[in-house]
Amino acid sequence: MDKEYKKFEWEDLGNIVAGREHLGEEMPVIVYRLFEFTTKDILSKHFGHDKAKELIRECGFLAGTEFYLNVLNKNHEDLSFEVFVSILQKALKDFKIGILKVESADLSKKKIMLTVAEDIDCSGMPLGDEAVCNYDEGFIAGILHEYSGVSWDVTEIDCWATGDRVCRFRIIGKD
């Protein structure tokens, strides 16, 4: 029988500054992409491509939840949407994940349209036949869920991998 797994906690990420005295906290984006795309390849081989995307989206959701709780809003403050967006924009830039813009947001209708330029997952990729930022879809859904308490469907409708210069995410709240 498999050993019971230990659920992920933020602390598991460790003290990177202490552990990488000479190399430091940062690394080239290609290393991140190599990890992500090979993971997607192997998951697709074992479980099929649709299931692989679903699993990667779920990983992104967990990451987004933890990112919100440990980076964006450590003190669990009540943030207005404007303040929340400005904190998120700054964090995505500081962490070099991408450059976020809110194209439109109608919270009463639970509809938001976001773009991410220079996205860590896909910017510069060769043209393919589908949007590839499933991890980001989950990441954004996790962040928004933790912020609002609402569940959201996040769908990437434009992506560098489909010929666009930014990733565009259509976000619709579930009832």
Ligand SMILES: [Zn+2]
């Ligand atoms: Zn993309």
